[in-house]
Amino acid sequence: xxxxxxxxxxxxxxxxxxxxxxxxxxxxxxxxxxxxxxxxxxxxxxxxxxxxxxxxxxxxxxxxxxxxxxxxxxxxxxxxxxxxxxxxxxxxxxxxxxxxxxxxxxxxxxxxxxxxxxxxxxxxxxxxxxxxxxxxxxxxxxxxxxxxxxxxxxxxxxxxxxxxxxxxxxxxxxxxxxxxxxxxxxxxxxxxxxxxxxxxxxxxxxxxxxxxxxxxxxxxxxxxxxxxxxxxxxxxxxxxxxxxxxxxxxxxxxxxxxxxxxxxxxxxxxxxxxxxxxxxxxxxxxxxxx
Amino acid sequence: xxxxxxxxxxxxxxxxxxxxxxxxxxxxxxxxxxxxxxxxxxxxxxxxxxxxxxxxxxxxxxxxxxxxxxxxxxxxxxxxxxxxxxxxxxxxxxxxxxxxxxxxxxxxxxxxxxxxxxxxxxxxxxxxxxxxxxxxxxxxxxxxxxxxxxxxxxxxxxxxxxxxxxxxxxxxxxxxxxxxxxxxxxxxxxxxxxxxxxxxxxxxxxxxxxxxxxxxxxxxxxxxxxxxxxxxxxxxxxxxxxxxxxxxxxxxxxxxxxxxxxxxxxxxxxxxxxxxxxxxxxxxxxxxxx
Numbered sequence: 001x002x003x004x005x006x007x008x009x010x011x012x013x014x015x016x017x018x019x020x021x022x023x024x025x026x027x028x029x030x031x032x033x034x035x036x037x038x039x040x041x042x043x044x045x046x047x048x049x050x051x052x053x054x055x056x057x058x059x060x061x062x063x064x065x066x067x068x069x070x071x072x073x074x075x076x077x078x079x080x081x082x083x084x085x086x087x088x089x090x091x092x093x094x095x096x097x098x099x100x101x102x103x104x105x106x107x108x109x110x111x112x113x114x115x116x117x118x119x120x121x122x123x124x125x126x127x128x129x130x131x132x133x134x135x136x137x138x139x140x141x142x143x144x145x146x147x148x149x150x151x152x153x154x155x156x157x158x159x160x161x162x163x164x165x166x167x168x169x170x171x172x173x174x175x176x177x178x179x180x181x182x183x184x185x186x187x188x189x190x191x192x193x194x195x196x197x198x199x200x201x202x203x204x205x206x207x208x209x210x211x212x213x214x215x216x217x218x219x220x221x222x223x224x225x226x227x228x229x230x231x232x233x234x235x236x237x238x239x240x241x242x243x244x245x246x247x248x249x250x251x252x253x254x255x256x257x258x259x260x261x262x263x264x265x266x267x268x269x270x271x272x273x274x275x276x277x278x279x280x281x282x283x284x285x286x287x288x289x290x
Numbered sequence: 291x292x293x294x295x296x297x298x299x300x301x302x303x304x305x306x307x308x309x310x311x312x313x314x315x316x317x318x319x320x321x322x323x324x325x326x327x328x329x330x331x332x333x334x335x336x337x338x339x340x341x342x343x344x345x346x347x348x349x350x351x352x353x354x355x356x357x358x359x360x361x362x363x364x365x366x367x368x369x370x371x372x373x374x375x376x377x378x379x380x381x382x383x384x385x386x387x388x389x390x391x392x393x394x395x396x397x398x399x400x401x402x403x404x405x406x407x408x409x410x411x412x413x414x415x416x417x418x419x420x421x422x423x424x425x426x427x428x429x430x431x432x433x434x435x436x437x438x439x440x441x442x443x444x445x446x447x448x449x450x451x452x453x454x455x456x457x458x459x460x461x462x463x464x465x466x467x468x469x470x471x472x473x474x475x476x477x478x479x480x481x482x483x484x485x486x487x488x489x490x491x492x493x494x495x496x497x498x499x500x501x502x503x504x505x506x507x508x509x510x511x512x513x514x515x516x517x518x519x520x521x522x523x524x525x526x527x528x529x530x531x532x533x534x535x536x537x538x539x540x541x542x543x544x545x546x547x548x549x550x551x552x553x554x555x556x557x558x559x560x561x562x563x564x565x566x567x568x569x570x571x572x573x574x575x576x577x578x579x580x
Contacts, residue, residue: 006312019309020317022296022402027310027382029439030320061440062447092317099406101439101470103447112312116389136426138462140444148438149319149391150351154430157352157393172428172462180391 007078007113020110025095030147031103032094032110033057037075038118038242040284042085044075045242049205054093057144062103063095066111078113088243090114092147118243122273125250125264126239128179129164130228131155135178137171137200145202156180164253171200176226182239182247183207185221186230187268192221199225206240206276213275219268232259236266238273245280246273297368297403310400315385320437321393322384322400323347327365328408328532330574332375334365335532339495344383347434352393353385356401368403378533380404382437408533412563415540415554416529418469419454420518421445425468427461427490435492446470454543461490466516472529472537473497475511476520477558482511489515496530496566503565509558522549526556528563535570536563 006018026032035050044050051068058065065071075091091113096106133155139148155167159180168184171177178184178201185194192214195201214221231237237249237260248264265273296308316322325340334340341358348355355361365381381403386396423445429438445457449470458474461467468474468491475484482504485491504511521527527539527550538554555563 008312015312018312020312022298022305022308022310022404024317026317026320027314027322027402028324028380028437029443030316030437031440031443032317034318061444090318101443101446102450103443104450112317114312133430134428136429136462138424139426140423140441146440147318147320148440150321150436150438151430153319153321153385153391153393154351156391160392160394172426 002083004115005078005081007074007111009111012077012081015114018112020094020112021097023097023099024110025098025106026092026110026147028098029101031061031098032092032147033144034090034092034147035145036242037089037091039079039085039087039089040280042079043284044089045280045283046205046209047072047075049208050091050242053143053145053203053205054091057141057146058093058095058109060141060144061095063106063109065093066109071111074111074113078115082115084115084117086118086120088116088118123244123247125248126165127163128166128168128249128252129159129162130252130254130259131158131167131169133158133167133169135169135171135200137173137177137198139200142200143203152180162253168252175199176228176231177201179239182241182244185210185238185240186226186234187236187266188230188234190219192219192268193224193226194221195226196223204241206242206245209279210240210246210272210276213272213279217275228254228259234260234262236262236269238265238269245276292373294405295368295371297364297371297401299401302367302371305404308402310384310402311387313387313389314400315388315396316382316400316437318388319391321351321388322382322437323434324380324382324437325435326532327379327381329369329375329377329379330570332369333574334379335570335573336495336499337362337365339498340381340532343433343435343493343495344381347431347436348383348385348399350431350434351385353396353399355383356399361401364401364403368405372405374405374407376408376410378406378408413534413537415538416455417453418456418458418539418542419449419452420542420544420549421448421457421459423448423457423459425459425461425490427463427467427488429490432490433493442470452543458542465489466518466521467491469529472531472534475500475528475530476516476524477526477556478520478524480509482509482558483514483516484511485516486513494531496532496535499569500530500536500562500566503562503569507565518544518549524550524552526552526559528555528559535566
């Protein structure tokens with residue numbers, strides 16, 4: 001395996017030496033946005049949707065993002081430098097150098113691209129545990145993926161400490177929100193639903209693709225507030241993010257007992273996973289279905 | 291003026307070149323704690339209280355902080371390298387290198403000390419504006435000063451955009467919380483009060499010193515939920531943090547109108563500011579009162 005290479009502010013450098021300024025907004029205040037993306041056959045799926053969300057997040061901080069073409073080139077060059085065609089890509093752009101807490105006086109957003117290999121094959125079914133950490137659906141820039149990520153790390157650590165794979169987070173009003181790294185979908189009586197954005201989940205790019213797929217193939221998915229009671233009555237659960245696409249859930253624990261368990265993947269999940277893989281393969285110019 | 295020097299992971303380096311790894315928890319997830327402290331006569335006021343809060347924050351992340359003696363030495367060496375006896379010091383310690391979102395698999399917390407000069411003299415009275423950004427009092431690690439700081443930056447930017455000096459943040463239930471960088475105290479009918487920790491403010495080291503001073507000198511301060519109505523009826527308002535000590539507030543704007551304005555500093559504020567300066571001077575081995 002070759003040495004991992006990172007893209008930092010226009011240069012390709014060995015990842016072990018790659019760094020950002022101590023006065024960068026990400027380091028000082030967590031004022032940065034990032035996107036986690038998946039490359040298949042060397043092509044990044046829905047790159048433009050990711051760049052749009054990144055741009056919107058930085059705009060919400062009053063910061064002008066680097067041109068999308070520059071970010072596209074950064075991603076391509078990092079991918080090529082690491083000689084990976086199947087990869088997880090993390091692109092982050094900060095609010096810039098910020099020697100004090102003033103978003104109006106920033107300079108030079110840092111741009112970092114990290115590339116990691118990903119294995120092929122279907123992802124294993126997940127055991128989730130409801131975390132005590134809650135998400136504030138009214139947080140500022142809730143639509144953006146910022147490095148204000150501590151709550152999710154703590155929730156995930158809490159879930160893993162009791163043997164689960166990941167945390168299921170509720171929002172502060174008790175509605176189901178998302179996992180630490182993915183959106184949740186619920187299948188019940190042939191209906192598909194996912195927590196509405198007003199419940200506070202990140203508007204995932206894969207969530208959006210799944211909503212489109214479901215609308216065209218049926219059953220159409222409803223975006224709504226989802227209660228824990230509705231989870232209990234679910235026939236199937238799955239999560240979505242850009243790296244795994246779709247991933248079945250096999251159980252949800254809550255306060256030491258099993259809230260839900262079921263077939264993973266169930267038939268609706270399996271069908272949507274198949275359609276999603278087909279879509280990715282088609283857009284990535286692949287010859288065979290994933 | 292000499293070139294600013296930063297302390298990073300055991301070494302003193304020119305600040306312009308000082309950096310942390312792109313895989314550091316601060317950069318990737320905002321998983322780091324920091325303390326802002328004030329040196330007077332070359333001595334850091336209440337350093338141990340700051341180190342205790344830092345330690346508690348990292349412990350809350352499941353991360354073992356470097357020994358306090360090491361952090362004390364880091365602060366001293368950065369202060370000496372910058373040849374400053376009156377300074378603002380920023381000490382930050384991250385959760386360590388974290389190539390993925392797993393707090394149980396971190397290595398080597400980054401330790402960064404930045405030193406900036408501060409001017410002497412009494413701080414100017416502040417004009418505050420109530421921000422639309424709210425604080426979630428139930429956020430995890432609410433007792434810690436983490437780099438999950440974006441809400442405060444956004445609130446501050448919102449306030450400055452309408453001509454105020456800083457934002458006054460409410461919590462999600464509408465109670466008064468804190469400014470973007472300081473705790474608030476209210477003087478009314480000879481009584482002193484400050485938002486209770488259950489309202490969500492950071493448990494400031496200076497807030498704690500003021501509570502002790504007020505308890506011994508009178509009037510004792512009450513920690514309680516503070517409403518905007520109570521602000522309207524205030525006789526005096528002031529804020530506290532480690533850099534300014536106490537700072538009078540001259541006005542509070544809310545939704546385009548003036549919610550409160552008053553004498554700054556009022557008599558209670560002036561007396562407490564004087565006592566605080568005397569305490570700092572005494573603990574810093576100074577010969578005269580500040």
